[in-house]
Amino acid sequence: MSISPRAALARFAFSCALTLSMTVPVLAEEPGLPTTPEAVRDAAPEADWAPIAAEDLLVMTLAPADDGAQRRVIIQLLPDPVSAGWVSNIRLLANAQWWDGTSVYRVVDNWVAQWGDGDETKPLPGGIKTIPESAYTVPQADQAMPEPCSADGSDANNLCDTYAPRGFFRQGWPMASDGEREWPVHCYASVGVARDLSPNTGSGSELYAVIGQAPRQLDRNIAVVGRVIDGIEHLTTLPRGEGPAGVYADTNRRTPIQSVRLASSLPAAEQPLFEYLRSDSDSFARYLYLRANRQDSFYQQPAGGVDLCNVGVPVREAG
Amino acid sequence: MSISPRAALARFAFSCALTLSMTVPVLAEEPGLPTTPEAVRDAAPEADWAPIAAEDLLVMTLAPADDGAQRRVIIQLLPDPVSAGWVSNIRLLANAQWWDGTSVYRVVDNWVAQWGDGDETKPLPGGIKTIPESAYTVPQADQAMPEPCSADGSDANNLCDTYAPRGFFRQGWPMASDGEREWPVHCYASVGVARDLSPNTGSGSELYAVIGQAPRQLDRNIAVVGRVIDGIEHLTTLPRGEGPAGVYADTNRRTPIQSVRLASSLPAAEQPLFEYLRSDSDSFARYLYLRANRQDSFYQQPAGGVDLCNVGVPVREAG
Numbered sequence: 001m002s003i004s005p006r007a008a009l010a011r012f013a014f015s016c017a018l019t020l021s022m023t024v025p026v027l028a029e030e031p032g033l034p035t036t037p038e039a040v041r042d043a044a045p046e047a048d049w050a051p052i053a054a055e056d057l058l059v060m061t062l063a064p065a066d067d068g069a070q071r072r073v074i075i076q077l078l079p080d081p082v083s084a085g086w087v088s089n090i091r092l093l094a095n096a097q098w099w100d101g102t103s104v105y106r107v108v109d110n111w112v113a114q115w116g117d118g119d120e121t122k123p124l125p126g127g128i129k130t131i132p133e134s135a136y137t138v139p140q141a142d143q144a145m146p147e148p149c150s151a152d153g154s155d156a157n158n159l160c161d162t163y164a165p166r167g168f169f170r171q172g173w174p175m176a177s178d179g180e181r182e183w184p185v186h187c188y189a190s191v192g193v194a195r196d197l198s199p200n201t202g203s204g205s206e207l208y209a210v211i212g213q214a215p216r217q218l219d220r221n222i223a224v225v226g227r228v229i230d231g232i233e234h235l236t237t238l239p240r241g242e243g244p245a246g247v248y249a250d251t252n253r254r255t256p257i258q259s260v261r262l263a264s265s266l267p268a269a270e271q272p273l274f275e276y277l278r279s280d281s282d283s284f285a286r287y288l289y290l291r292a293n294r295q296d297s298f299y300q301q302p303a304g305g306v307d308l309c310n311v312g313v314p315v316r317e318a319g
Numbered sequence: 320m321s322i323s324p325r326a327a328l329a330r331f332a333f334s335c336a337l338t339l340s341m342t343v344p345v346l347a348e349e350p351g352l353p354t355t356p357e358a359v360r361d362a363a364p365e366a367d368w369a370p371i372a373a374e375d376l377l378v379m380t381l382a383p384a385d386d387g388a389q390r391r392v393i394i395q396l397l398p399d400p401v402s403a404g405w406v407s408n409i410r411l412l413a414n415a416q417w418w419d420g421t422s423v424y425r426v427v428d429n430w431v432a433q434w435g436d437g438d439e440t441k442p443l444p445g446g447i448k449t450i451p452e453s454a455y456t457v458p459q460a461d462q463a464m465p466e467p468c469s470a471d472g473s474d475a476n477n478l479c480d481t482y483a484p485r486g487f488f489r490q491g492w493p494m495a496s497d498g499e500r501e502w503p504v505h506c507y508a509s510v511g512v513a514r515d516l517s518p519n520t521g522s523g524s525e526l527y528a529v530i531g532q533a534p535r536q537l538d539r540n541i542a543v544v545g546r547v548i549d550g551i552e553h554l555t556t557l558p559r560g561e562g563p564a565g566v567y568a569d570t571n572r573r574t575p576i577q578s579v580r581l582a583s584s585l586p587a588a589e590q591p592l593f594e595y596l597r598s599d600s601d602s603f604a605r606y607l608y609l610r611a612n613r614q615d616s617f618y619q620q621p622a623g624g625v626d627l628c629n630v631g632v633p634v635r636e637a638g
Contacts, residue, residue: 236555
């Protein structure tokens with residue numbers, strides 16, 4: 001069967017690529033199983049999906065687009081204990097409606113879109129905590145950890161991470177570890193906390209979303225607090241800043257933020273419902289295996305590996 | 320000294336990250352040397368910069384933006400022998416002015432922007448060659464090759480590539496190798512050739528630019544022919560497609576292409592002049608080392624490694 005170039009590209013329109021050590025191949029060649037990551041995702045039983053708590057969802061509403069289209073960005077916050085101090089500040093800022101009337105004031109191609117108080121004159125609400133640099137990492141949680149990278153081919157998914165001894169997933173989040181401490185990693189759509197020079201770690205009032213190649217060099221140098229799970233195109237398509245560091249020199253080019261709310265503070269009927277594919281599920285294990293070892297007809301040369309930030313944990317709107 | 324969050328982010332606004340084995344550290348700690356990759360780039364002597372031949376530059380002019388702004392995208396084509404067959408087709412298509420009046424008809428967030436004949440009705444000019452899949456790779460050129468990934472810390476830049484035994488740079492291009500064959504890799508801004516299912520390899524008339532996380536799983540499965548070196552924001556900020564596979568269901572949303580020309584076919588005064596930092600220069604070796612081992616005051620925790628697609632070979636407009 002021949003398909004159009006567009007359809008052909010569709011074959012991998014959502015193919016992504018993780019570096020994770022597994023004890024699988026999970027039924028890699030068993031006849032009758034889905035052979036694409038997308039098919040595995042679509043066939044995953046309800047039990048393999050986990051709901052995202054409304055307390056962990058930020059709803060950022062930007063001013064409507066020039067054509068009047070609504071622009072809603074949904075951000076999932078990291079679970080405790082990862083980046084807990086900054087996430088606590090962010091919940092406080094959202095509950096104080098602090099971001100209302102601020103803006104997206106900086107956009108750098110293949111880097112970040114950044115928002116908050118572009119004028120740096122708005123007082124922060126009381127109760128904002130100062131978080132120490134030590135909080136960039138947390139003690140390795142007690143679980144079976146993947147082994148460090150081995151080049152002997154024993155790892156079906158190839159755990160050769162350039163930036164850390166080990167990469168893995170927990171609760172649907174890509175994480176890295178040195179065997180004693182673990183930390184969240186910067187991937188496309190990750191949300192982080194802008195800061196001054198060390199020892200300043202940022203309050204959480206100035207946030208950025210990654211809109212390009214995973215800037216893993218920022219891991220352990222700046223706080224990752226979450227990820228955009230819906231509406232990232234409202235950030236990635238914004239005009240790039242023409243001023244120093246990609247800040248809009250013309251403040252009229254900023255994108256106004258109408259509101260930022262915790263989903264849990266919205267009326268029940270307005271609360272967005274999202275869920276992610278459990279990273280400890282068999283479905284995820286097979287999804288991951290197929291990301292690293294493509295079996296569909298488009299790929300003649302499976303990579304035999306996948307980067308931590310190129311897996312793309314499946315997240316979907318629920319119900 | 321404390322700087323604003325924006326200025327702080329500016330500190331790494333262009334920091335990128337590579338997986339490449341080097342026999343350096345190159346003067347890693349020598350006093351008086353620049354300590355940031357950007358400073359190394361800016362201090363590189365003229366001899367470390369190489370001009371890009373006009374025959375290797377495609378100038379794609381899109382219809383002006385809604386505000387009347389001009390939109391010019393500059394694409395550098397790969398040098399022989401890499402992807403030579405497809406590049407030959409692309410030069411033929413440009414000389415035939417085949418793309419004039421076509422469009423950017425597909426944009427998928429964190430994936431690709433694709434252009435050509437969205438209707439798939441426009442006849443190709445005579446002379447278009449059919450390229451075999453064997454051309455996705457070429458024999459390893461005779462040069463000292465980096466060693467495969469070793470986890471013993473002997474590599475100052477950490478060559479642990481998830482997708483290939485070895486990563487390296489040649490003539491300013493990120494490449495991968497298995498020790499016998501080598502191939503170009505898919506990074507942010509890479510330009511590739513859309514195709515039907517195997518054994519079809521695409522003519523080169525339908526092209527895409529990567530606008531997200533490096534889709535390395537495509538390496539050796541689809542032809543990389545070049546990279547966008549200027550004006551990529553004219554592609555990355557386009558509205559995402561709402562149809563199947565991110566194609567614009569409403570053809571009025573396509574972005575018209577006014578013309579695509581080889582720079583060498585333009586009047587001398589109109590030919591863009593670009594140059595890249597020679598990847599065999601001392602400046603590049605130090606630039607690379609600092610990408611992997613940040614020494615400036617923003618980074619408290621250098622990664623000790625950098626991904627092949629996160630280095631960002633310096634390219635600049637000349638003169």
